[in-house]
Amino acid sequence: MSRALPMPKLGLTMTTGVVSKWHKVPGDRVQKGEPLVEVSTDKIAFEYGSPFEGVLERIEAPEGTELPPGATIAYFSGEGEPEAPAASPEPAPTAVATNGAAPAAAAAARRGERVIASPVARRTARQRGVDLRGVRGTGPRGRITLADVMAAASAIVAPRSVAAHAPVGAEPSGVRGAIYRHMTEIGVLPIADVSTEIDVTELATLLERRKDVSWTAAATLAVARALGDHPEIGGGAPCDVGIAVDTQAGLMVPVVRECDRRDLRSIASEISRLAALAREGRLGPDDVAGGAISISNVGPAKIARVRPLPNAPQRAILGMGAALERPWVRDGQIIAAPVLQLVLSFDHRWIDGAPAARFLAQIARYLTSPTEML
Amino acid sequence: MRTISFAEATLEAMREEMRRDETVFVMGEDIAKQGGIFGQFKGLPEEFGLQRVLDTPISEAALMGSGVGAALTGTRPVVDMHFADFITCSMDEVVNQAAKLRYMFGEQCSVPLVVRAPDGITKSAAAQHSQSLEAWFLHTPGLEVVIPSNPADAKGLLKSAIRSDNPTLYFEHKGLFATKGEVPDDDDYLVPIGKARVAREGDDVAIISYGIAANRALEAAKQLESDGISAHVVDLRSIAPMDYAAIADATARTHRMVIVHEAVRVGGAGAEIAAWVAQNCFDELDAPIVRLGAARVPMPFAPVLQEHVYPKAGEIADAARRLVRKQL
DSSP: OEEEEEEOSSSOOOOOEEEESSOOOTTTEOOOOOOOEEOSSSSSSSEESSSOEEEEEEEEEEOOEEEEEEEEEEEESSSSOHHHHHSSSOOTTTSSSSSOHHHHHHHHHHHHSSOOBHHHHHHHHHHHHHGGGGGGSGGGGGGGGGHHHHHHHHHHOOOOGGGOOOTTTTTOHHHHHHHHHHHHHHHOOOOOEEEEEEEEEHHEEEEEEEETHHHHHHHHHHHHHHHHHOOOOOGOOOSSSSEEEEEETEEOOEOOOOOGGHHHHHHHHHHHHHHHHHHTTOOOOOGSSSSSEEEEEEGGGGGGGGOOOOTTTOOOEEEEOOOOEEEETTTTOOOOOOEEEEEEEEEEETTTHHHHHHHHHHHHHHSSSGGGTO | OEEEEHEEEEEEEEHHHHHOTTEEEEEEETTTEEEETSTTTHHEEEEEEETTTTEEEHHHHHHHHHHHHHHHTTEEEEEEOOOOOGOOOOOOOIIIITOOOOOOOHTOOOOOEEEEESSSSOOOOTTTTTOOHHHHHHHHHTTTOOOSHHHHHHHHHHHHHHSSSSSSEEEEEGGGGGEEHHHHHHHHOOOTOOOOEEEEEEEEHHHETHHHHHHHHHHHHHHHHHHTOOOEEEEEEEEETBOOOHHHHHHHHHSSSEEEEEEEEETHHHHHHHHHHHHHHHGSSSSSEEEEEOSSOOSSHHHHHHHHTTHHHHHHHHHHHHHHHTTO
């Protein structure tokens, strides 16, 4: 009895995935959860753990194949949990999948608005950031069970420090490959930018006292507040802000959700949590999905200025440098002050220069007088 | 440890407690002269005299009423019902008196009464001598309901029941009296009332049970093992108080649950357990909770029909298998 292995749906925004590397060859025995295949999307590369135990019978999608979620990428044979119709002494429920017809069951589970999932599957999906709408249910009537969620959750980021060493001219794989393809797409967009520099004496004093809060967290709050004032910049997306994180494997952009409902401390702790997950290679698909805007902070490297590229389909990104001591004119006097450079890059197809300038001015105002945003 | 029968284990408990505390005495029908139908009182008159081992007339109401009255005066009576089915003749004494008096008298008295009630199905005892009625007493505030499944628990739980200041119904399955098992030879071997026993650890499915059905659950677990399914078997030992912590642990561990008792399924203790799990462990469930129990029919006399009425190991294993294989 063969079982179809579908291309997983890794997060809400995934439309296609690329099979970037098979870890097994046909004939290999595979344990449940064992790394089986690496799948890349435009956002990220995932190590997809086998959802069942058995022998890899046939690979349908060789490395480099791009397919939508649900399409069969391989067939398995042998043990593990058998498909319901074969084992059940009763008439098979009409919606349960027969061989290779996995999407039928999934569709049945999703019939109407309601996803059919067991309570523990729902709880686990919540905890692990798995979107149940992308999970194929193997239970009766297509019910999503705990095992189905665990299989979906085993698709996690795999850091690959070697990925960057592909020979010149060859397309890299892994996380680097995901970044490579994403940047190739962004590179053709009409990106413009506006920039400014501000005296951040007040903010520096504040951060001196609040050791638990970073410059990035403060900028995130300022961006969230400015988004509230200028929602058109986010294109109507919820007030979720992506944070560029440098990891061994490459750039990751996890998203801090609902920044309009958070205070400075909550934003700071959420950034720490996501950054730690990113560095450990444990970000889930939904940690990187969506976002209205992102922030890239090169301050920790003591660099003055960065002009990043928007993380499309987001339309804008804020680049911030380090607050460096510079001569500054205040009340006609030249003084030494911590000066921060801000660059807002934006997709000119969506955002004009004037609103971009007003948006950046608003961010600058909040960062200059942080009491206004706290 | 010695291997003795369930009946001998209860007899040992009686003897030890009667030696330990001279206010402990026992009364019932045919227990002094005959020694009890399962030999569970044999030898007690010789050691303790007919003042403490009393044969009574065939009137369960009088017997139970005497037990309640004696308990109120400070003794620790053990009342034998002969068959659990006959408790029905003394329901007022149990439900309205024994269970309520401590409350009604503002704790100025207690009712340290033990009702021994041999219950359950044996060969062709038919509709009036085969019942398991524990759910009625689970429903009644003020009572403890204890149901051992093996000789060691039979001894430890009976001793705890006798020492308890609460009125306790001790249901002992007729089919268990002859079963043997290791029993500690210890005057103070007590099994606490309200603490379940994990009879077997497993990860795929929990089987919650008590009394003789717990043994059938263990048998089912053995059958499941050969299918590669590991069952977690919980023997509750008492249903009032109920060890909800053990039930919650089992749910969190396996996410799938079969509840089984020999009593009629409809309105049985399993219904209470299932409802509790659904309300308090909802987020742990991966499949519907399955209850197994006897059909809601008078127990047939015909041996062939009798075997169709209640869940045996095979049916328990089937239910567990279907849960694990996602057929339910």
